[in-house]
Amino acid sequence: MKVVLVTRLFAPEVAAAAFRLKALADGLTAAGHEVTVLTTRPPDNAGTQEFPDYTVLRWPVLRDAGGNVRGYVQYASYDFPMMLRLLVRPADVVISEPPPTTGAMAALVCLVRRKPLYYYAADIWSDALVAINAPKYVFRMGHAFEKFALRRARGVIAVSDGVAERVRALGASNVEVVANGVDTAQFHPVADTPAPDAPYFVYPGTMSELHGADVFVRAMPIVLEKHPEARLRYFGQGTAVPGLRTLAAELAPDAVEFGGVVPPAQAARWISGAAGALASIVPGQGYDFAQATKIYAAAACGTPALFAGVGASATLVEDNELGLVAEYTPEAVAAQMIAMLDGERPPGERLVAWARDNASLATTGKLIAQWITDDLKDQTR
CATH class of the missing domain: 3.40.50.2000 (Glycogen Phosphorylase B;)
Incomplete structure (x- = not known):
């Protein structure tokens, strides 16, 4: 055919x-x-x-x-x-x-x-x-x-x-x-992860008005009070990027970086080495049914996800124990980011197996x- x-x-x-x-x-x-x-x-x-x-x-x-x-x-x-x-x-x-x-x-x-x-x-x-x-x-x-x-x-x-x-x-x-x-042939745990001098979170993917990725920038000042060495790295593109850059320069000028669009192999390296992979959807806009693909990519790389928002993505993370969920506020997001930095990172093998079998x-x-x-x-x- x-x-x-x-x-x-x-x-x-x-x-x-x-x-x-x-x-x-x-x-x-x-x-x-x-x-x-x-x-x-x-x-x-x-x-x-x-x-x-x-x-x-x-x-x-x-x-x-x-x-x-x-x-x-x-x-x-x-x-x-x-x-x-x-x-x-x-x-x-x-x-x-x-x-x-x-x-x-x-x-x-x-x-x-x-x-x-x-x-x-x-x-x-x-x-x-x-x-x-x-x-x-x-x-x-x-x-x-x-x-x-x-x-x-x-x-x-x-x-x-x-x-x-x-x-x-x-x-x-x-x-x-x-x-x-997610393409598990390209997104998988990578031993040769980037070796920055500080723990970091990674946001891998599209940044649009729907995603509301600014909530993580707004959370960074709170995170930095307890973990001044922490960093936030965005990889991807979208209409929200200019506004995110401006906001980061105002709130956390030395703690937020933008890496642009990178090949999947490079994205997998950054995700594999992160304390957590971030995803968000602005709640209450009629889009809560969506499931963020970033959650699948995180699991495939053996990294816990942090989702900010409600609805299907939150359920996906909670029901399958793929990471943490936070209310869509800077304070709630910061609390969960700090919990990830303070706690012991869970074994990635279970996340990888889940992604292989389900995603x-x-x-x-x-x-x-x-x-x-x-x-x-x-x-x-």
Whole structure:
């Protein structure tokens, strides 16, 4: 079966979506399908990677100042060339990743070509637009695109029960929950960790308005009162980075560092040596159903996570004993950071085993490939 995978992000670009879609392409190929990926040319700092088992077609797109394909102009620079390629590319089935503009364009092409579409819902963009107080016209447009993509899709893959509930509310009918995860081949304990002269916490990943990563900077003055040697290191990119830099310069000028986007192997080294890996989601914005991928990466590297917030991510950490949870306040976060510095670090072997058994993207990709294959067989019966 010829499968076309539509995604603006793909390996070797350093992003959770890129890792997730590569795992899916690998799973589809392992299941015997002929896979073509329609994606973007990665930024220069992403490096290179070969994909001998399937075809990856790329073209240049517009990126914002941070190097992200983020914003409607940037999305359009991918979506319209993608539509033209998808119209002529041989395909038995199409799989689309968000944003909803991409999903809607792919759905439109599939409607014209009478091909089945599957939508990989890693999150809900309509809810994200509400959470960041986007203008009403932006919300209406994004909401309409998302509903069209979900309703036109033959099937929707949801990364959690919370996401599944939301996509059903938006009109999806055939939904399969396959938990998210991390590439355990790249994120694993590393003995050769960085050796700074002070204990540190690491925040690895996207920093946007939704994440509220500033709570950790605001906690640092309290932490430094007891542990003046402690450091906080951010790795990744996002719209919140400029504000975080300004805040860090005001509150903890010598204790917070920003390392930018780094390759997975380097990120794994920093996570492996950290006192704790940090993740957060601002509560009460309608996004509490999301599960932070950073928690999976921490476990895979044998490092306890500290999650600030409520909802699905907090439950994930508490139910599986993956670290600590704090209320989303600087005081509560600081107390848990201090507890991590004062206490003995738990054995990492159990965390690594949990990630291998419950959060491996390789397994995720195979499960999705099998579900799509079986679902299409049911259609032909």
